[in-house]
Amino acid sequence: xxxxxASSVAARADAFDDIxxxxxxxxxxxxxxxxxxILFFGVLFAGYAICRIRFPEAFAAGxxxxxxxxxxxxxxxxxxxxxxxxxxxxxxxxxxxxxxxxLLMGTASLGCAFLLLHGIEYHDEYKQGLIPALRxxxxxxxxxxxxxxxxxxxAITGFHSLHVAIGVVLLARLARMTAHGAxxxxxxxxxxxxxxxxxxxxxxxxxxxxxxxxxxxxx
Amino acid sequence: MDIRVSAALPGGAGxxxxxxxxxxxxxxxxxxxxxLLVATAAFALLPLGAFNTVVALGISLLKMLIVMVYxxxxxxxxxxxxxxxxxxxxxxxxxxxxxxxxYLARLPVAVG
Numbered sequence: 634x635x636x637x638x639a640s641s642v643a644a645r646a647d648a649f650d651d652i653x654x655x656x657x658x659x660x661x662x663x664x665x666x667x668x669x670x671i672l673f674f675g676v677l678f679a680g681y682a683i684c685r686i687r688f689p690e691a692f693a694a695g696x697x698x699x700x701x702x703x704x705x706x707x708x709x710x711x712x713x714x715x716x717x718x719x720x721x722x723x724x725x726x727x728x729x730x731x732x733x734x735x736l737l738m739g740t741a742s743l744g745c746a747f748l749l750l751h752g753i754e755y756h757d758e759y760k761q762g763l764i765p766a767l768r769x770x771x772x773x774x775x776x777x778x779x780x781x782x783x784x785x786x787x788a789i790t791g792f793h794s795l796h797v798a799i800g801v802v803l804l805a806r807l808a809r810m811t812a813h814g815a816x817x818x819x820x821x822x823x824x825x826x827x828x829x830x831x832x833x834x835x836x837x838x839x840x841x842x843x844x845x846x847x848x849x850x851x852x
Numbered sequence: 853m854d855i856r857v858s859a860a861l862p863g864g865a866g867x868x869x870x871x872x873x874x875x876x877x878x879x880x881x882x883x884x885x886x887x888l889l890v891a892t893a894a895f896a897l898l899p900l901g902a903f904n905t906v907v908a909l910g911i912s913l914l915k916m917l918i919v920m921v922y923x924x925x926x927x928x929x930x931x932x933x934x935x936x937x938x939x940x941x942x943x944x945x946x947x948x949x950x951x952x953x954x955y956l957a958r959l960p961v962a963v964g
């Protein structure tokens with residue numbers, strides 16, 4: 634067996650033969666968690682599908698009220714952050730600790746930017762009276778069921794933003810730990826599994842974007 | 853008790869992780885994702901009727917595959933991992949599929 638680094642020896646749990654087996658179990662465990670996350674958001678998407686089939690015009694009217702440019706920018710920010718997260722894993726695997734720290738911090742910063750953009754959107758929607766139960770007084774005479782679209786809009790984007798916020802905290806913590814030498818080319822499972830989580834958050838948004846922001850835009 | 857996890861686990865004894873991916877594959881994937889993002893936005897503005905949703909979801913599916921293959925490196929993962937990932941999506945398909953089947957079957961049927 635090849636010589637292992639101090640951090641990998643310290644990190645190995647007794648149940649595993651070696652650090653590589655422990656890494657494999659971590660990745661498998663994270664994918665099991667991600668499968669439950671797919672179902673969590675899947676319930677919201679299933680609710681969305683049923684409501685949209687029942688009230689197609691109200692959903693198109695609601696979607697047209699969302700901010701097209703901001704939604705597109707949100708998507709670009711998350712796609713870019715996903716690439717940085719993947720590059721961070723690569724840097725740790727190559728033993729480039731310094732660049733890994735910067736890439737993890739960059740990913741967390743883009744997550745913060747995403748949350749800020751969403752905060753601006755929520756604020757604008759509050760001003761326009763588009764938040765059911767809090768301040769719902771849309772201009773014109775939109776379909777009554779448009780409120781249903783906005784309930785789903787806040788449920789889906791709210792839970793998604795919560796996931797982004799959790800990811801930002803985890804990434805910032807990992808950046809700090811990486812800077813202190815907690816990970817190296819032998820032991821990097823925490824960075825790898827957190828990046829997997831971040832990619833799933835990105836994938837969820839890839840579907841949120843067309844379903845909430847782009848309906849009925851062509852009319 | 854000295855219970856050891858079986859060597860059949862992903863990354864069992866003697867198994868080494870796949871080598872780090874190349875910078876080129878990461879940046880290439882990102883450029884493809886940005887092109888697809890522009891395509892999603894552009895197609896949404898074209899009057900295609902019901903196909904607007906079909907095209908948007910099709911492009912989203914493609915973006916998801918790019919993220920899974922190039923960022924999550926699912927192709928190089930242990931078969932267990934790929935099975936678990938697939939199960940997540942199968943559950944989702946069953947959830948949405950059966951919910952819609954039930955709902956659509958209860959809609960009033962047009963007479964005439």
